[in-house]
Amino acid sequence: MTVTLSWGALFLYCCVVLSVSGSKILFVSFTPSPSHQKPFQEIWRTLTAKGHEMHVITPNPLVNHTYANLIQYDIGDVYAWAAKMNQLKKKDIKYSLQKPNFLHTFLKEFAVNRGWHAVHEYTFQLPEVKRLLDTQSSFDAVIVEWLYPTAAALAGYYRAPLIGICSLGAPTNGLDEIGNILNPVVTPDQNVPIGRGDFSFRDRLLSALYSVFIRLYYHWCIVPTEDRTIRKYLGDDIPYLGDITRNISLLLLNRNQISHRLMSVVPGIVEFGGLKYDKxxxxxxxxxxxxxxxxxxxxxxxxxxxxxxxxxxxSPQQIDVFKSVLGELPYNVVWKWDNETMDEKPDNVFISSWINQTAVLGKKPLSVKFRAQL
Known part of the structure; x- marks a missing residue:
């Protein structure tokens, strides 16, 4: 009897151990912004350390890593392209940075959409993306940044489960895709300029109108346009982009209910806000x-x-406002500025074109009273 149980335990052990293996995962993020990429790096670094084979398309690849199971496709050229486009599209950028009013909340979406469309179309033309597509690989899952729908087409291309991820909260349309429909009067979209206090009738009206507008704009304009765009690079043998995004299996959000606006979430959403980084x-x-x-x-x-x-x-007037406000604070100010000089710089302000944010925030016993970053 003892021998039989021992052989049975050994058999079960072998079945469990031998059946466990890592997955082959494609991680895609096109956004040329280090602050967006930082939490993503920790996600794919951890998945790699757990034994999964990670293929990562990113403008911020890990350097000096020792992971044999991490294959990175460096699209860092998108930074130089974005800087050039910012100079050419100053009108759109400045419009997006204006102090929001009722009408501006709607009109700025057209400028923002033009930017996202340009980033994705340019990135799909890069040699590193073509290198991935030419390998004819297959993947067990595709993780894509969930701010714009274009990259989700890769899940349809590889016939793999789709997972979305955001370095902040997800927009209304991104939440709709996974069935997390929000009441705009209770939980406004993160892009609506409404504070966290009591909502006025104007605030509620703005949020309700925006929720209708952005859904119509997304489904009737953005998705059809991006579907036509992506077929130029992936071919016609993929489902309609809107069908692909509606098949999302999981959504990961870098937010925390304690520090963010109250929002109900379905079981298919996992919030990983407060992620700890290696010191x-x-x-x-x-x-x-x-x-x-x-x-x-x-x-x-x-x-x-x-x-x-x-x-x-x-504008010079906007910069003067920042100088005036920061100069009146009873604290010293560290300001990440475009260069090493500033006319009429307040005495309590330190400027530099490059500041090691991690080192500043981690300095002891220094107290960082407030961190303002856009």
Whole structure:
């Protein structure tokens, strides 16, 4: 009897162990923004460390890694292209950065859509994307950034389950695709300029109208246009793009119910806000270190990110407003600026074209009173 049980246990053990294997996963993110790519890097790094074979299309590949099961397709050229396009499309960028009003909330979507469309069309023409498509690989799952529908076509191309991921919350249409329909009066879209306090009648009206507008614009304009675009690169042997996006299996959101607006979610949505990153000891530039060491009351960190060139896209009046407000604060301010000089710079402000944000926020015993980043 003991021998029989032992052989039975060994048989079950072998069945379990031998049947476990890693998956082959394609991870796709085209957005040329380091802040968007940072949480994605941690996701695919962890999946790789767990033994999955990861194929990653990204403008920010991991460097000096030792993973044999990580294949990266570097589309970093999109940064230079985006910088060039920003100069050519200043009108659209400036319009998107205007102080929002009722009508602007709707009209800016046309400018934003033109930008997303251009990014995806350019990226699908890059040699690294063509290299992936030429390999004729197959994948167990395709994970795509869930802000714009175009890249989801790769799930239809490879006949693989579709997983969406966002480095922030998902827009209304992205939530609709997985069946997470929101009440616009209770939970406005993240792109609607409404605060988190009590909603006025105007706020509720704006949110309700926007929810109708963005759905019509998405299904009647964006999806058909992107479907025609993607067929130029993937061929006609794929389902309609709208059918592909509606078959999403899982949506991962980099948000946390504690710090974000209250939102009900279906079981198919997993929130991973508060993701812990590996701690890397980084040195501060001497001038910045001296400034921080002398900031006895703490500092305010202010950055508009890598994509927004302030001198190009902000008017002198807007820049003067920032100077005035930051200069009146009772704290020192670290401002990520476009270059190393600034006319009439407030005395409590330190500027630099490159600031190691991780090192600044991690400096002890410094207290960062507020971090403003777009």
């Amino acid at each position: 890397i000891v980084q040195e501060l530039e001497p001038g910045l270190k001296h400034f921080l060491d002398n900031s006895k009351n703490g500092v305010v960190y202010f950055s508009m990110g890598a994509a927004i060139k302030q001198l190009a896209f902000l």
